[in-house]
Amino acid sequence: MSLVHKPPPPHVVIVGGGLAGLAAASGLVGRGLRITLLESRPRLGGRASSFTDPVTGELVDNCQHVSMACCTNLTDFCQRVGVADLFRREPAVVFLGPEGRVSRxxxxxxxxxxxxxxxxxxxxxxxxxxxxxxxxxxxxxxxxxxxxxxxxxxxxxxxxxxxxxxxxxxxxxxxxxxxxxxxxxxxxxxxxxxxxxxxxxxxxxxQMELPLVPLGELYGSRLEEWLRAHGVEVRLTTGVRAIDCDEDGTLRGVVLRTGAPLAADFVVLAVSFDRVHGLLADSLTTRIPDLLGVELLQSSPITGIHLWFDRPVCPFDHVVTPGRLVQWIFNHTVIQGRAAPRSSATSGSEPGSSSHDSQYLQVVISASYDLLLLDKLAIRDAVLADLAEIWPVAQEARLLRWWVVTEHGATFAVRPGVDRLRPPQRTPVDGFFLAGDWTDTGWPATMEGAVRSGYLAAQGILKDLDRPTRLIRPDLKRGRLARWLLGPPAEAPMPFHPTMPRSNLAAPDPPHPPLRPSLSGSEQDA
Incomplete structure (x- = not known):
């Protein structure tokens, strides 16, 4: 009796553990592939992440991330990886006008x-x-x-x-x-x-969807656990030096920061747009003309201000404040059940202790160009002054601890005509895909856009393996009147330029049926 040699499963390497890379990995699991996810940082989540307060040990989000019910692919992703129950939906948005009058x-x-x-x-x-x-x-x-x-x-x-x-x-x-x-x-x-x-x-x-846990848990530890349980090799603190290819531009895999090569049949590059060219050899760049526009993309900053008070200051779970420096305020004592930390530090804090009446607020200032030249103390004081104008109790309250976090490259800037600069997920290089909210998704720089890009890259890989699967979820269904007045929703862009079949890499049948996408009503680093 002769033995039949069974080829190894195709190897997919995903560079970057932000939402785009995570979505690509989640769309490929259970389909008879070997999947390796590389992330240079010690945690997953990319820009949707947290840092650990060195004194209190608690997770502090870089900045508040909010989803909306119209973000159908982000919702699908969260359902797919088992974290959908870690959000609360807000049926109304609260506005507090300049004169202190509340609207919903x-x-x-x-x-x-x-x-x-x-x-x-x-x-x-x-x-x-x-x-x-x-x-x-x-x-x-x-x-x-x-x-x-x-x-x-x-x-x-x-x-x-x-x-x-x-x-x-x-x-x-x-x-x-x-x-x-x-x-x-x-x-x-x-x-x-x-x-x-x-x-x-x-x-x-x-309607907004607010996370009930820190982002570092939501898209970090829980996602890592889910991916490993589904057979994905997650390699943290593993940077990538370059995409590896032959002189003629044929993809071979990646070169790790250590200099070690890692062979792959497919590579998904899911890093921020400003890192793409630094990872590509000239032989690759010249074969991907769509990347010329990426060098022209610019970024926009977001500033998050974390404030722990010794007493309640904000009477709302969340509030929008039109016409002010402060744009959004999120009450994490209510949303996540988090009060002031029990200990304080000499940096970014004042002596104090936690009490059941303390309050943790997160303030968000988007497009914070005007704050870039200010130091953190000046930003904090400006925000406190704005809060005191809204609620005089803020002036009386004692600030127990604070952090100011500015992400200079929080999103790509949606300047006029920006979509002409955004490349598709599929590239002309056989087996090489791009992912990230900055690619052509039909959406702006959002978590929804990041997830869509990862799904589109995964769809491209599955199509090349002669296993076409639609991962992208449709937009929320419009009613008859909305369809008549606004037209049908735009179709999501597809990553399928001329198809490049890779029949010699056809994946073996998985041991279990492929995961079926659930029906449902920022970014990356490597």
């Missing part, structure tokens, strides 16, 4: 796209003239956008009768936080997508 954005009785009309008309931080202007602008944006090439969204707003007041209190309040860019530097198409897909298309798309 929630769905009313009407169908989309008019389900938020009642909340909008009752917004107490806008007068009736403001509401008429904004209503006109929203109608133009949704139904006849008349975009001009290269026009910033601020210019579009001014061309459509928006005043400085409506731009400051309404448009900036929503879009700067959503896209991490100032309106005068913002691409029109991405701004329109936020309103159409997030607020107008469905009755629930605008």
């Amino acid at each position: 954005l929630r769905a009313g009785l009407g169908p989309a796209p008019f389900h938020l009309t009642e909340s909008f008309l009752s917004a107490r931080y806008l007068n009736w003239r403001d509401k008429l202007r904004v209503g006109y602008g929203l109608a133009c944006l949704a139904f006849r956008p008349d975009e001009r090439p290269g026009e910033s969204f601020a210019d579009w707003l001014r061309r459509h009768r928006q005043s400085a007041r409506t731009i400051d209190l309404f448009w900036s309040t929503v879009l700067v936080s959503a896209l991490n860019e100032q309106l005068d530097q913002m691409d029109f198409g991405h701004a329109r997508k936020v309103f159409v897909d997030g607020f107008l298309s469905t009755r629930t798309g605008f």
Whole structure:
């Protein structure tokens, strides 16, 4: 009897353990592949991560990350890896106007796209003239956008009768936080997508999903445990020096930072856009003309301010503060059940102890260009002064501990025409794929975009193995009226340029049926 030699399973190496790399890995498990995930840092999660307070030992998020119900692929990913129960949905968004008047954005009785009309008309931080202007602008944006090439969204707003007041209190309040860019530097198409897909298309798309645990647990330890349990080799503190290829550009694998080669049949490069060219040899770069635009991408900063008070200051679970330095405030004492730490340090803290009445707030300032020249103490003091104007008790409260964290490269900047610079996930190099929110996903720089990119890269690999599988989940279904007025949702981009079959690498049948994507209603480093 002759023995039949069974070829080893195709080897997929994923470089980068942010959400894009994690999504790619999750989409490939259970399909008869050998998967290796390389991450240079000692933890997974990329920009959606935490650091350990050196004194208290607790995890502190770099910055608050929020999902929305319209982020169907992020929802699918969280369900796939078993962390979907670690979010709470907010049915309403709380706004606190400059005069201290509270408004809540929630769905009313009407169908989309008019389900938020009642909340909008009752917004107490806008007068009736403001509401008429904004209503006109929203109608133009949704139904006849008349975009001009290269026009910033601020210019579009001014061309459509928006005043400085409506731009400051309404448009900036929503879009700067959503896209991490100032309106005068913002691409029109991405701004329109936020309103159409997030607020107008469905009755629930605008609802926030807040993590109940620190990001370091959510996308770090729990994801690592899940991946290992599903056969993925996770190698932390393992940097990559270069993508390994022959002189003719044929992919061989990667070269680790130690100089050791790691052979692979497929490589998914899931790192931040500013690191891509440094990992590619000239023979590879010249074969991927789409990468020329990546060098022109720019980044936008986000600043997160963590404040532990000896008493309650903010009476809300979360609140948006239009027209202020402080943009969003999240009450982590309520959301995550976290109070002030029991011990304090000489750096970033003042003497004090925890009590059941203490409060931990996280303040978010997006597109924080104006803060880049300030030191952390000046930023802290400016935020405290702003909070004291909102709630005088903040001036009386004692600050037990604080952190200021600015991520200079938090997202790619959504400048006008930016989508022309974003490459697809598939490259002309056989077996080499890109992933990251900066690739062509049809979405801005979001966790949803990162997950979509990872899914698209995984789809490309499976197609090359003659096992085509659709991982990308559709957008939330639009009602009849929304479809008639807004049209159908845009189709997700597919990574399939001319198909490059790799039949000699066809994966063996997995021991169990492939995982089926669940139906459901920032970034990377290596």
